[in-house]
Amino acid sequence: MSDHPTATATATAPPADRRDSQGSATKSRSHGAAPVRAGEPNADDDSADELLEALGYKAELVRTRSTWHVAFMSFVLASIPYGLATTLYYPLQGGGPVVVIWGWVLVSLIILCVAASLGEITSVYPTAGGVYYQTFQLAPPSIRRVAAYLCGWAYVVGNITITLAVQFGTTLFFVACVNVFESEAGEPVWRETTYQVFLVFLAVTLLCNAISIYGNRWLHHLDTFAVFWTFAGLLAILITVLAVAKNGRHDAAYVFGDFEPTSGWPAGWSFCVGLLHAGYATSSTGMIISMTEEVEHPSTQVPKAMVMTIVINTIGGLLFLIPLMFVLPDISELVLLAQPTPTIIKSAVGSSGAAIALLLPLMVLAILCGVACTTAASRCTWAFARDGAIPGSKWWSKVHPTLDMPLNAMMLSMGIQIALGLIWFGSPVAFNAFSGVGVICLTLSYAMPILGSMIGGRKQMQGAKFPLGKFGWLANGIALAWSALALPLFCMPAFIPVTAASVNYAPVVLVGFAIIASIWYFAWGRKNYRGPPTTTFDGVVSQGPVDAVDVTTTKKE
Known part of the structure; x- marks a missing residue:
């Protein structure tokens, strides 16, 4: 019933x-x-x-985005190549070039199925609530309310923690970029301390929030700039590292076939753990759905943009990764670095000045990615709050009358990110927890409406503005299979044996949010929450x- x-x-x-x-x-x-x-x-x-x-719902946000604007923002959310640069450590340790190249291709094809599946559903239910609202509509009536509540929390937590991962990844990437300069041979110019890293993270977070707040009306122009800036940077990196290649070039057999796992895991599982690299970069696929209430024709524009972006990202990722594999230094030294990309580029060009020039486009893209993620996270938090599913919902569901954006929800998201950032003081691998729990939660939230659609025989998809037709069952099945693999996979430590410093804290953060959600549901939601x-x-x-x-x-x- x-x-x-x-x-x-x-x-x-x-x-x-x-x-x-x-x-x-x-x-x-x-x-x-x-x-x-x-x-x-x-x-x-x-x-x-x-x-x-x-x-x-009553329309409260201004519709200013076209298909290309949505596609560009979706592109910036993933921020290829920045998203791949900050997590390159995982596939290098997982097996080297094979995991880097073929892992990216494999995950991109899988995520294309995820994007197409979510796009079809979004063409039927285009609201800022995204997969949360869609789960309520598609789940069996007997579990509709609970399923939507769980999906909503996973979606909000995923958006917030993946944004946190971006901000923290940017911080560590900036530190690595500065240290392409050396005070003397082998000595980085900045031996950062724990509190210095946290202060840089704080500055990056505040900057991204400020840009999103005060530049809200011009963000789609910023996203458009980011796309052209990205490909200009990609071409500069591709041409320069291959042309200079100061330490020589590997042959194609190495780039596309070398497999050297150093993670301690069995070879097959090591390859899978290395997929966090591609999984993190593509985890933002469904975040763009939260922007549907600011899109002119969401039922058609958002689905097209989601699929279009995956194709563009796949090509952009290969243009970035393949040249780096041709000039890859000794992997055994790279896996000792949290951020190996600056070292790879410096090794290829042989100059700190040239290296920082090539890294500059990635550094700018990192900030633009943080702005896009901050914006999307605030929208999904606001959408979930307006249905009373978050403590203090009346406050978080307000739209600022002059800024035309959910300012309070953005401040909530930012506050949670800063609080979680304190984990850095207890563990040098805190970034693993942020990226891992973000991928886990977003993957879970994407899977729930797709599963609901399949349970209902995909009947609700009849008449969709973005129909998948016979391909729908295959795309949905692949998306759910990936979800079943990703959930336990990204709870694993990057390497074994595990120490207190290297343990993956993603399950801890995940359980913490689950406890908060459960307490709120039994204290208030069970009697008052009725879904969207x-x-x-x-x-x-x-x-x-x-x-x-x-x-x-x-x-x-």
């Missing part, structure tokens, strides 16, 4: 004028408006807002699958 008895009654109700939560009539903004159904918006901005209202609103009739908000309702927009005389 459904958790929401109002759903059945509402589904059979005749079409009526939609009203907002204060009971005021919501009028059509265009003459002769056609009926609005879930997943079937008209091709104008008004219909996007009308569809959002049909899904149960889905449709309104005469001022009454109900919970139930929107595809059971024919929501017709009528213009009152």
